[in-house]
Amino acid sequence: MSTMPQISTTLAYVSAAGNDYMYYLAKHSITLNILFFIPKVVDQISKNLLRIQELGVKKIVVGDLPPLDCIPLITNSSSFTQCNAIIDIFVLFHNVLLTNSVTKLNKEQRDQVLILDLHNSFKSVIKNSSNYNIQNPLTPCCVGVSGEYNCGSVVDNGEKKYKVCDEPKSAFYWDVVHPTQAGWKAVFNELQRNSALQVFYETNQHTSY
Secondary structure, three states, X not given: OOOHHHHHOOEEEEOOOOHHHHHHHXXXXXXXXXXXXXXXXXXXXXXXXXXXXXXXXXXXXXXXOOOHHHOHHHHHHHOOOOOOHHHHHHHHXXXXXXXXXXXXXXXXXXXXXXXXXXXXXXXXHHHOHHHXXXXXXXXEOEEEOOOOOOOOOEOOOOOEOEEEOOXXXXXXXXXXXXXXXXXXXXXXXXXXXXXXXXXXXXXXXXXXX
């Protein structure tokens, strides 16, 4: 049985949520050299999108970069009180390059790639967290008991070396990077409110069979 008909009607969601940058920052800290690294990441994303199209997938949505400047791993330096303005510049630079790259790809290819606006949805939830019953949106719910431990750390004798907040449903971030279930639900609702999820339906209009 051929898989091509299935591939041609499949919707592919491509996520580049920031692992490349987290790894880079862990190795190099925050320097202007990242401005030379970002285009390489976006270029590889573009190549991956083209490769997926060449496989026969006609419906592709790629997420832009969420606000890494607001993750607890970064906001820890301000006692979880504010996002990092420098990281924000890098994130916006990535998203501008991604938009330009996708625009160029769409001009060259028959089928269109669409961008899911995660960045503004995350920012909106963080800014208006009380609308979603979220408290202290920049503070993680699950953390290590000390700097040498992380969320989920367990030592050899089975002792847990992490602690979890009393109200996970009121937290936006679960650990220093990942949102909670409540956080993702708020982002989803924000995407719906701003019709951002329409991109998943628009693929039907832009796709030729």
